[in-house]
Each structure stands twice: as C-alpha cells, then as structure tokens.
Amino acid sequence: MSETSYAEIVAGVRATIGAHTQAQDAGRTDEVAALYTPDAVLEVPGMDPVAGREAIRQAFKGWEPVLPQLHMVSNTLVTPAGAGEATAVSDVVFLQRGESGWSVQITGRYVDTLRQVDGRWLLLRRATTYQA
Numbered sequence: 361m362s363e364t365s366y367a368e369i370v371a372g373v374r375a376t377i378g379a380h381t382q383a384q385d386a387g388r389t390d391e392v393a394a395l396y397t398p399d400a401v402l403e404v405p406g407m408d409p410v411a412g413r414e415a416i417r418q419a420f421k422g423w424e425p426v427l428p429q430l431h432m433v434s435n436t437l438v439t440p441a442g443a444g445e446a447t448a449v450s451d452v453v454f455l456q457r458g459e460s461g462w463s464v465q466i467t468g469r470y471v472d473t474l475r476q477v478d479g480r481w482l483l484l485r486r487a488t489t490y491q492a
C-alpha cells in the first residue's frame with residue numbers, strides 16, 4: 361500500500377471541511393455529525409466542550425438555521441500530523457440574511473484535528489475562536 365501524498369491529505373481534509381460547511385448551512389444535522397469521529401470534541405466560545413458524536417449532533421440540532429446562512433471558510437492551511445492525522449487552520453466568516461439583506465455576524469477561526477478513518481477524513485477536534 362502506498363503512502364498518502366500531501367496533495368491527497370489536503371484534498372481529503374478540505375473536502376471534509378467543505379462538506380461540514382455545506383451541511384451545517386443547510387441544516388442537515390445528521391450529515392454534520394457523521395463528519396466527526398465517535399470520540400470527537402467540539403469547542404465553541406462561551407460553552408463547555410461538547411464530547412462525542414451524538415452530543416455534537418444534538419448541539420448542531422439546536423443550531424439549525426432559522427434564516428438563510430453561510431459559513432465562508434477560507435485560508436485553510438493543512439499540516440500532516442503523523443500517520444492518518446492532520447491539522448487544519450481556517451478563517452471563517454458567518455453571514456446571515458435578514459430583512460435588510462446579508463450581513464456579517466461573526467468572524468473567527470477553526471483549528472481542526474482530523475483522523476483518517478476507512479479512507480475518509482473525520483474531525484477529531486474542532487476548536488472555534490471568534491475575532492473581535
């Protein structure tokens with residue numbers, strides 16, 4: 361079996377981050393949860409860490425969109441972190457459409473740790489920070 365190339369790692373990690381963003385903005389909670397390992401941890405400012413895939417699914421269920429929204433994720437830097445693991449740091453801008461149109465609600469950063477499981481990259485840890 362050949363070693364995974366850097367390009368393959370980057371493509372897989374970015375695909376997971378993109379799938380997460382698309383599913384989250386569409387309110388497809390089960391798809392979001394499926395992108396986390398069973399023992400994953402989600403850290404969001406202002407709340408205790410959410411541990412485990414089912415708890416993460418429940419958290420995202422409570423955050424399902426009530427208005428049209430977009431998470432614009434960019435500047436993702438992927439770094440291999442050993443066999444089957446990688447980190448990714450991404451900037452994020454959260455937009456929501458209200459009565460007066462689209463507006464920026466939050467800017468921040470994701471620091472993700474991902475693990476390759478059965479050929480797919482899954483989130484092991486996502487730590488979100490907000491920018492002032």
